[in-house]
Amino acid sequence: LAVAGGKPLREKLWPQWPQRGGGEERLLKEVLSSTRWGTRGPKVEELEKRFSQIHGCKYGVAVTTGTHALELALRAVGVEPGDEVIVPPYTFIATATSAIFCDAIPVFADIDPETYNIDPKSIEENVTERTKAVIPVHIGGLPADMEAILDVARRHNLKVVEDAAQAHVAKFKGRPVGSWGDAGCFSFQNSKNITAGEGGMIVTNDKEVYQRAWSLHNVGRLPEGEWYEHALLGGNYRMTEWQAAVLLAQLEKMEEWARKREENARYLRELLSGVDGVVLRKEDLEGARNAYHLFIFRLDLSKFGGIDKWRVCEAVQREGVPLSPGYSRPLYKEEVFRTQIPDRLERVTGKRPDYWGLHLPATEEVVATAVWLPHSVLLAEREDMEDVAKAIEKVRENASELK
Structure with a gap:
């Protein structure tokens, strides 16, 4: 050896x-010579339209990162402090911390030992009266069993936010991932299948979810409101024209x-x-x-x-x-889930999860x-x-x- x-x-x-899609330099020069380098320019809007259509959705919101996409999507579907969000533990940490940044409680369900995606049966076993949403992850790009997951979600009135960070153009039963749930979230981080170094996208077919996500990513403004009109507690999670230019080239x-x-x-x-x-x-x-x-x-x-x-x-x-x-290691065995996250959740919700006490055999x-x-x-x-x-x-x- x-x-x-x-x-x-x-x-x-x-x-x-990364590799080049072929048109990055031309599109970046167009941005450079324009007067719109940020604050929702034409290339961001074109990217939102094209990427969402490719993934079977009417609406797209381009954001700073895939991590932020998950957090904003949870807030857009109505996750509030104290709610529980069911997630798998075989995933990148942002899947779970997106709930924590909403002051919600991540609850870990086990995975299917053959597909490594979240097990719909384990989702059902972890539903409580506080459960508000579930985040199925299409880990590595293989779609989770969205029909079974949606069956559980509908019976328990749960919102579904797909973590498709690793699943650009993936499909389940011929239908693009991201279009099955209430919202889908993608990442354009440096390692992803198309990339601008960083970036994210929220896609949805629900106009209300879209409007809320748009407002949340743009400091609470309304899509058709005045510039200094702020309806929601939002932040600045806007993608720049530079990132959108690179991604439009990568789409090709x-x-x-x-x-x-x-x-x-x-x-x-x-x-x-x-x-x-x-x-x-x-x-x-x-x-x-x-x-x-x-x-x-x-x-x-x-x-x-x-x-x-x-x-x-x-x-x-x-x-x-x-x-x-x-x-x-499983996410629930990360050091941050031993003390810091339980401490935070106890302060905010009065409930202190014992993540390090979990044992999920398939994971x-x-x-x-x-x-x-x-x-x-x-x-x-x-x-x-x-x-x-x-x-x-x-x-x-x-x-x-x-x-």
């Missing part, structure tokens, strides 16, 4: 990210990039299905389209001599394949065994996928060198 001083399997570089390549990822992911799944010790993610959902922000799968660590996934990833990386261990099993490949790997050529499978096989066959 390379990690033990041997020759790496691969020295060829993988595609870098978004579908092409998505198809390339899909093609390579199909071949990689075929290759990995024959690798002992690899447990592939369940993806054969009817009519689903995976955005493949991450190619996620699990390891049967008993086939790797019982070493942990971090050691396996280190060895595979040294072979020239950027395999990541991903999340290292903990996935955290211990799931590994990721970044979407940039899937932008390489078909034959490059063979190196991924070969590197994992090489590490498994020589796992004794890692002890």
